[in-house]
């Protein structure tokens with residue numbers, strides 16, 4: 259394909275380091291679409307004849323069928339997907355195939371193919387995120403009154419509902435979805451027609467090809483068009499952040515499913531057994547979702563490192579972009595699908611959650627708030643009073659609402675019987691009615707908000 263000035267063949271290791279067909283065959287569909295748009299435009303502009311463009315289009319369609327049917331042979335001697343398709347086209351259509359590469363280079367070709375691929379990956383990720391959100395909202399709907407301990411520092415802090423906890427992840431995922439959508443929109447400019455780096459003297463119409471491929475328009479600078487890969491980095495960074503969120507939820511699922519917590523049960527569908535310990539029920543899917551973050555962040559770091567210090571315009575370093583993105587996208591697709599499955603599969607154990615919520619005096623803040631409201635004390639003083647009552651409860655070995663009123667009054671004489679009304683988990687949950695709070699009335703509003711948006 260490019261051997262005109264060459265005499266000797268490549269060293270074996272040259273071929274080994276140069277070849278990319280083993281992984282860039284994943285760009286076949288995009289490459290065919292780009293070529294069709296290109297040759298159609300060449301014919302419209304009178305750069306190739308109508309008959310030639312039709313022969314080329316027919317050949318490209320035949321190749322598309324061969325690839326779909328698995329009969330296409332990808333050959334390492336042709337380096338990459340672009341040359342593999344072009345050489346097969348020459349076999350199918352004859353010498354006219356040589357006209358396809360007029361006014362184009364593999365540099366703008368690969369940049370176009372890859373943008374199309376990553377644009378689709380953004381869409382897929384958005385859809386995957388949506389599936390996880392839906393599963394979490396369904397859990398929330400069933401559990402606005404299911405009380406669990408809310409933690410800070412992994413210490414019991416205040417009671418929250420399981421619904422509220424699930425919706426926290428729905429919020430994170432919404433931002434992930436919007437990052438994929440932003441990235442997808444920003445990358446939607448066509449490099450095609452930038453040619454090798456400087457543009458082309460042929461009277462091409464880049465607006466036409468951009469439109470045919472669903473781009474918003476052509477990229478404005480030919481050097482930038484062939485050498486930019488920040489679109490891939492944006493995808494990888496959004497993927498990294500999203501996988502970090504999935505990893506946090508996965509970690510909670512691992513904890514919750516352990517007998518020490520017993521907050522949820524996962525079905526056989528999302529657990530595995532141990533080959534030695536018959537009693538085991540391991541949350542492997544959650545653990546693997548948690549682990550995928552390493553691979554995805556690794557891809558982001560790897561590609562950023564490839565890009566840094568690269569002088570304009572194209573250099574073969576850029577060929578290293580694809581494996582990183584493919585690996586990260588595959589890992590993310592899997593992680594999102596597994597998490598959507600698990601989020602729907604979790605069976606919360608409301609009693610276990612409640613028992614855990616009773617430990618660690620989680621309504622101590624409610625007691626302090628009560629002292630502020632009923633006795634008009636400054637919060638700092640109320641905090642001190644509640645702390646002394648917690649100390650007393652600890653000494654007696656009872657929960658806050660089991661401390662005798664007399665003991666409480668020895669700390670603060672102003673306290674009366676109705677203090678007990680604020681000390682239950684339910685009262686605490688119901689009282690947190692500030693916007694964004696865990697009270698069931700507020701959480702139900704949030705569920706309605708998400709129900710509407712996620713359809």
Ligand code: ARG
Pocket residue numbers: 278282338364365368572574576577578
């Ligand atoms: N396989 C190459 C890549 O992925 C295609 C572009 C090759 N261009 C070149 N001038 N050698 O980047």
